[in-house]
Amino acid sequence: MSFPDKHGHFGEFGGKYVPETLMALLEDLENVYAKLKSDKKFKSEFEFYLREYAGRPTNLYLAKRLSTYFKTLKIYLKREDLLHTGAHKINNTLGQVLVAKQMKKTRIIAETGAGQHGVATATAAALMGLECEIYMGAEDIERQALNVFRMKLLGAKVNPVTSGSKTLKDAMNEAIRDWVTNVSNTFYIIGSVAGPHPYPMMVRDFQSVIGREARKQFVTKEKKLPDYLVACVGGGSNAMGLFYSFFNDKRVKMIGVEAAGHGLSSGQHSATLTEGAIGVLHGSKSNLLQTKDGQIKIAHSIAAGLDYPGVGPEHSYFKKVGRAQYVSVTDQEAIGGLKLLCKQEGIIPALETSHAIAYLEKLARKVKGQKSVIVCLSGRGDKDVASIKNLI
């Protein structure tokens, strides 16, 4: 498999839809990254930080009580929540910060929804001694106060974004505006498999360690491949990280779980692949929630990290060619998933991750016989405890 093509296209998706000011930089980044990708020194430095700093490899944990609860599923959890900073996001920020250093950029910017990517970026920037500014929607700042404080502790400046829906989409608009303005010294660490080429590819590559490890661990334990992979999808980086290494294992079914918010029929959701139409936002062509006039709709999800009207272009491609299936669960179901994992396994998952857990209930009812599943436990839920206190 060799996607994207050299122009950054995954079939009809992807590409580079950005203001001209950024084009030279993106070409530069493409060239630098292409060299680094096959550079042994870079690879070993990246692996060093993943291992010694972030805590890789993460465990592939057989969730026995949860499996017993569902009866028809044998569930393994890929424990990305155990990584430093509490989510898979650190895999990507460590990779990108090393690229930024190679490009001699002195200033890091990032957008964040739940704050997990913001924290992971602030962490990587602190580790490398780089200046760091994070853009975060004003609404998200409120519902993720703990992560805001963490970013500040780590030395980052957090800029509240008050335009539009005051969430992730608007934070990304503002980060791009900063990037266009400060392109000479600034590296934009995009947090998902989204944005203009080469970002979707680069972020996928950095996150693909999840699936590489999980595949090896599963085969060692079970002497076969899993029947299903399940992961939540906002922009889609943890899902792509898990799925990518299984692309050619055609019998392994991949399921991305989107946020149905208040329900698909309510119109208040973030189920981009389930309900969206093809369009262009934030640098690439992909599925989008949009109006009949091509204006971007405001997404909704209880999970700030899924609250985004777009999705990474490679997921659109996976859907189009039928390699992965995309489903959705509501806010309420996600809270149910969170409670279930707490009680069955003593693990508090992030609200984003809880969507993947919640889907297991539907999957358990659907399958015939007993099936094995790897769930990407993308993040831990400490950050959400305060905001869901009143809902439980």
Add this chain to the structure above:
Amino acid sequence: MNRIDQKFQELKKKKAFIAFITAGDPNLQTTEELVLAFEGAGVDIVELGIPFSDPLADGPTIQAASQRSLQKGTTLEKVFDLVQKIRTRSQIPICLMMYYNPIFHYGEERFVARAKACGVDGVIVPDLPPEEAKSLIRYARAKDLATVFFIAPTTTQSRIKHIVQASSGFIYYVSIAGVTGARQNIPSSYVKQIQLAKRYTKKPICVGFGISTPAQVKAIGKMADGVIVGSAIVSEIFKNKGNKNLVGNVSRFVKNLSK
């Protein structure tokens, strides 16, 4: 011949003054009156901004104008109707400046046909570099709709060659790395970049982004084939919100810039 090409031919050595306004801010009726009044105020080409929910190349002034316009219910279809109406009274060249998603969603071929039929002369899409515009260029060429692409201070020589080829009508030089909006100082890098671009093309090169004062217009006009002012005019419209003399006041402001 396209009205834009014709305009530059008429102007000869004179510099084009290009005015940007957001269509539908404060409402479409006022937009119509402004376009008609601009013709007498020294404006050579009008850029009509189509409001978009996520204008990531725009600074606060045009962001706010887009938001106001969307709240008024402005759509691409309504702006097409507006241009058609303007065409019964004026032949001033009109470009649509808009983000790519509404074009893509409308359908490129259908968009070009409808734009041309209404009397639109060109289209400027800040988030669509020529690499991703191949099909749009093909449809636009077939109907003689101009496709204006950008050169930025960061644009490399090899890209400049490609961009001037893809462009028709004129080439938009972005004076500063950044978003739209008035600036105190315009860096002088435009001089070198325009000289470089001129080696590869005879097409007019106009400079925009950040330009807000008559002195800036005059200084940049020495070097470029035209000057584009946007945010400063949009601010002036907002300042005159609710004022019965809005059109007159804004026209005077524009006249002062263009002379």
